[in-house]
Amino acid sequence: MSPRELLDQLHPDMIAWRQDFHAHPEIGFEEERTSQLVAERLEQWGVEVHRHLGGTGVVGVIRGRHQSAGSNRAIGLRADMDALPMQENNGFAHRSQIEGRMHACGHDGHTTMLLGAAKYLAETRNFAGTVHLIFQPAEEGLAGAKAMLDDGLFERFPCDAVYAIHNSPDLPLGTVKALTGTTMAAIDYFTVVLRGRSAHAAHPHQGIDTVAIAAQVIGALNALPSRQINALESAIVSIGQIHGGTSDIVIPETVELRGSVRTLKPEVRDRVEMLFRRTVALTAEAQGGTAEIDYRRAYPATINTPEETARAAACAAGVPGVSHVLREEIPFWPARISRSCWSGAAEPI
Structure with a gap:
């Protein structure tokens, strides 16, 4: 049999x-x-x-x-x-x-x-x-x-x-993807607490405006991949949460930013973390505030070795029902999750 x-x-x-x-x-x-x-x-x-x-x-x-x-x-x-x-x-x-x-x-x-x-x-x-x-x-x-x-x-x-x-509901039935090299991005998480000085909204000059600092930090971080990382490399910095303030007429003492960073190469991962820390700290300092940075490395990139990937692709091609084996495509940014995961409300990784 x-x-x-x-x-x-x-x-x-x-x-x-x-x-x-x-x-x-x-x-x-x-x-x-x-x-x-x-x-x-x-x-x-x-x-x-x-x-x-x-x-x-x-x-x-x-x-x-x-x-x-x-x-x-x-x-x-x-x-x-x-x-x-x-x-x-x-x-x-x-x-x-x-x-x-x-x-x-x-x-x-x-x-x-x-x-x-x-x-x-x-x-x-x-x-x-x-x-x-x-x-x-x-x-x-x-x-x-x-x-x-x-x-x-x-x-x-x-x-x-x-x-x-890993299952991939975004691929047609009968299609297998087997990429050599980086196939899924590394992911890191961060929490940034920006500290300033609370003031009445009518007298912002008496305080240090953490909301304004947060806006500048977000702008600087969004520019980081396109202006400080080689255009032939890849990095994504995303803010997922902003928390600050309890009143419409009071500038909050603190604002918290939370988010994630995705990269494809270990050396780019190291550089992005260095740039992230420097950008956040100096932007806050320039406005008279301070920044507490919790930068947490999570999963490294998934990097497939050539020989084993070729063997897996050859085996997949011989499976009845497999009509396509994709060998040359862009890496998968969401890092170890298929579309069935990240289309929901939760961010699992």
């Missing part, structure tokens, strides 16, 4: 698994039920299971039945398990049963796909070497991958390469 025939037989079970995961979403580092089900299924199929990596992460180990020159090789297959803290408004039978929790980014599908691959590999073991099945918690902004790494993931389960996939 071919791999496709075996997976076709498994298809109804996989649909049931995904719908069950979808109906019981758990957010980052709270994936107790999800990781328990994953571990139990792996154990049922004879897979060696390791729990609690990075909190709620699970790793399964499958060793091939062939001995060859490649018997010492190992690869990782990775999927994320967490949902988003947002309300589901769908009406189908397997909609979320937990208020304020929803699998809006497709991780229920990712977990199911890796379970399907695990069952097939565990039953056939028609390969040489070892496959590590990495079920990651807390992908949505909480750095669950780092938690697993800090917990010794690759020391305990060394991999020559790691492969992963």
